[in-house]
Amino acid sequence: MNTNFYEQVYEVARLIPKGRVTSYGAIAKSLGAAKSSRMVGHAMAYAGTAHPKVPAHRVVNSNGLLTGKFHFETPETMAELLFKEGVEVKNDKVVNFKKVFWNPMEEINFED
16 A cells, blocks of 8 residues: 555545545546556545545546445445535436536645
8 A cells, every 4th residue: 555645645635625526537637646546546445544534425536426435334325425515416426527526736736
């Protein structure tokens, strides 16, 4: 497990605002590792053990699919958490994905 990379992934994921989602690829790209979206997915699989908490339910695949849903307490938990934040999900896919998509490359000031 690449702890340093995982921590970087968690830092970005913690910045995702409530009611918004991002993708594994967008996080990877924001970390300068555009081809590492699968590694971001692996990091999210372990996010439940991270402190402070990581809102892993806000990270979906590039089409808005809840591909990480099996890493939650129940397969429905991810959609339920998103719904509580105002994100509509149908058939395990975020409705209006482009509208609620949060792009870390545009939202994070990497010069700080």
